[in-house]
Amino acid sequence: xxxxxxxxxxxxxxxxxxxxxxxxxxxxxxxxxxxxxxxxxxxxxxxxxxxxxxxxxxxxxxxxxxxxxxxxxxxxxxxxxxxxxxxxxxxxxxxxxxxxxxxxxxxxxxxxxxxxxxxxxxxxxxxxxxxxxxxxxxxxxxxxxxxxxxxxxxxxxxxxxxxxxxxxxxxxxxxxxxxxxxxxxxxxxxxxxxxxxxxxxxxxxxxxxxxxxxxxxxxxxxxxxxxxxxxxxxxxxxxxxxxxxxxxxxxxxxxxxxxxxxxxxxxxxxxxxxxxxxxxxx
Ligand code: LMR
Numbered sequence: 001x002x003x004x005x006x007x008x009x010x011x012x013x014x015x016x017x018x019x020x021x022x023x024x025x026x027x028x029x030x031x032x033x034x035x036x037x038x039x040x041x042x043x044x045x046x047x048x049x050x051x052x053x054x055x056x057x058x059x060x061x062x063x064x065x066x067x068x069x070x071x072x073x074x075x076x077x078x079x080x081x082x083x084x085x086x087x088x089x090x091x092x093x094x095x096x097x098x099x100x101x102x103x104x105x106x107x108x109x110x111x112x113x114x115x116x117x118x119x120x121x122x123x124x125x126x127x128x129x130x131x132x133x134x135x136x137x138x139x140x141x142x143x144x145x146x147x148x149x150x151x152x153x154x155x156x157x158x159x160x161x162x163x164x165x166x167x168x169x170x171x172x173x174x175x176x177x178x179x180x181x182x183x184x185x186x187x188x189x190x191x192x193x194x195x196x197x198x199x200x201x202x203x204x205x206x207x208x209x210x211x212x213x214x215x216x217x218x219x220x221x222x223x224x225x226x227x228x229x230x231x232x233x234x235x236x237x238x239x240x241x242x243x244x245x246x247x248x249x250x251x252x253x254x255x256x257x258x259x260x261x262x263x264x265x266x267x268x269x270x271x272x273x274x275x276x277x278x279x280x281x282x
Contacts, residue, residue, distance in 0.1 A: 003017045003019060023060070023061075023064035023067075023068065024064075024067075024068055026064070027061075027064040027065055027067070027068035027069050028068045028069075029068070029069065029070055030065070030068070030069040030070060030073045031070060031072065031073060031074070032073065032074050032075075032076075032203060033061075033065060033069060033073055033074070033075045033076070034076045034078060034199060034203070035058070035061055035075065035076070035077045035078060035079055035085070035089065036078045036079055036199075037057070037079050038054050038057060038058075038079025038080055038081075038082075038085055039053040039054050039057065040080070040190070041080075048275060050081070051081065051084065051272065051275050051276050051279065052279045054079070054080075054081065054084075054085050054088075054276075055088050055276050055279040055280055056279070057079075057085075058077070058079075058085040058086075058088040058089040058092070059088055059089075059092045059280060060092075061089055061092075062088060062089035062090065062091065062092025062093040063092050063093070065089065065092075065093040065096060066092065066093035066094065066095055066096065069093075069096070071095060071096055071097075072100070073096060073100060074100050074102075074203075074206050074244070075089065075090075075093075075096070075100055075101045075102070076102055076103070076104060076199065076202055076203060076206075077089060077101070077102070077103040077104070077219075077234075078103070078104045078195065078199060080136065080137075081135075081136070081137065081272060082103040082104055082105075082136045082219065082234075083103050083134075083135050083136055083137075083219045083233070083234040083235065083236070083269055083272070084234070084269070084272040084273055084276050085103070086101050086102065086103035086219060086234040087221075087232075087233065087234045087273060087276070088276055088280060089101060090221065090234075091280065092280075098221040098223070099220070099221065099245070099246070101220075101221065101234070102202070102206075102218045102219055102220050102234075102246075103136065103218075103219035103234050103236075104136065104195070104198060104199060104202060104218075104219070105132040105136050105140065105217045105218060105219050105236035106198040106199075106201050106202040106216060106217060106218065107136075107180075107191065107194060107195055107198035108132040108136060108140055108142060108176055108179070108217065108236075109130060109131075109132050109198075109216060109217040110124075110194065110197070110198055110201065111142075111175075111176045111179050111194075112130040112132065112142040112144065112172075112176050113127045113128075113130050114127075115172055115175055115176060116130065116144060116147065116149065116158055116161075116162060116172070117149075119162050119164075119167070119172075120149055120151055120161045120162060122149065122150065122151060122152065126149060126150035126151070127147060127148075127149050127150075127158070128147065128148050128214050129146050129147050129148055129214060129215055129238070130142065130143070130144050130147045130158075130217070131143040131144075131146065131147075131215075131217055131237075131238045131252075132176075132217035132236045133217075133235070133236055133237070133258075133261070133262045133265060134235055134236055134261075134262060134264075134265025134266060134268075134269065135219075135235075135236070135265045135268050135269050135272075136180075136219065136236065137177075137265075137268065138177045138178060138181065139177070139264055139265040139268045140176070140177055140236065140265055141173070141258065141261035141262055141264075141265055142172070142173055142176040142177070143258055143261075144158040144159070144162075144168055144172070145158075145159075145252075145253075145255065145258060146238075146252050149161035149162075169257065173261075179191075201216070202216075202218065205241050206241060206244060206246075207244060209241045209242045209243070210239075210240050210241045210242075214240075215238040215239060215240050215249045216238070216239060216241070217236050217237070217238060217239070218236060218237065218239050218246060219234045219235060219236045220234065220235070220236075220237060220239065220246060220248070221233075221234060222234070222235045222237075225237065225248055226248075226250050226251065227248075227252075227254065227262065228262075228263075229262065229266055230266055230269075230270055232273070233266065233269045233270065233273060234269070235265075235266065235269060237249070238252070
């Protein structure tokens with residue numbers, strides 16, 4: 001079914017589909033890896049149990065990348081908890097640069113863009129430079145303080161275009177934060193089409209770069225950033241990409257409102273990481 005769906009897309013780059021459950025086949029000489037499979041949370045399961053199961057999965061996949069993939073491989077982790085799974089995979093593949101690993105927050109980025117666009121009554125490509133900070137979880141911070149809206153031909157800040165600060169600082173944020181859970185509640189399954197579209201957006205931008213003057217959100221390895229985000233996390237930042245290399249957009253002003261939310265989601269990631277690391281050696 002999956003094989004035939006891929007064939008039916010008539011994708012010009014699709015040469016062959018090789019179904020396998022062997023890591024030495026699946027990970028051999030990879031240029032790109034999209035790690036979508038993880039253990040979903042089941043009823044009655046503690047967050048810790050979920051992390052333990054996923055550490056085992058992403059440790060195995062990281063080790064397989066280390067052993068079989070090209071050292072230039074670009075790895076995108078989608079399976080939740082995506083940020084911490086990505087960190088575990090990268091720690092399990094020490095000879096692959098940490099910069100080659102990222103996790104998906106483009107879905108949240110697209111959700112934020114679309115919410116603002118609908119509110120203003122413009123197409124979503126008239127909204128740019130939203131930011132998702134932090135974890136792909138309900139603590140993430142969708143930030144529109146630097147977003148620009150082309151409001152029927154006139155460029156303005158998102159705050160001016162929306163003209164409803166309490167919505168932007170309230171329901172807008174919670175809608176984006178809770179969107180994944182709302183989709184699961186409605187269809188008893190995770191988002192599918194929007195996630196697939198976000199994966200394509202993310203990978204296309206890694207390969208071909210971001211448009212001039214525009215950034216996108218990606219969960220990337222935090223090391224020595226100017227936003228006071230703790231090191232050694234996979235944290236979502238605004239990035240610009242050129243020549244398959246991302247760079248965090250530096251120097252954006254951060255007010256107290258944003259600071260609190262950025263720190264809150266970082267604290268959750270520190271906690272996830274510390275719990276996951278206790279399982280890594282086990
Ligand atoms: C989403 O954001 O739609 C998904 O990551 C939700 C989930 O937990 O699968």
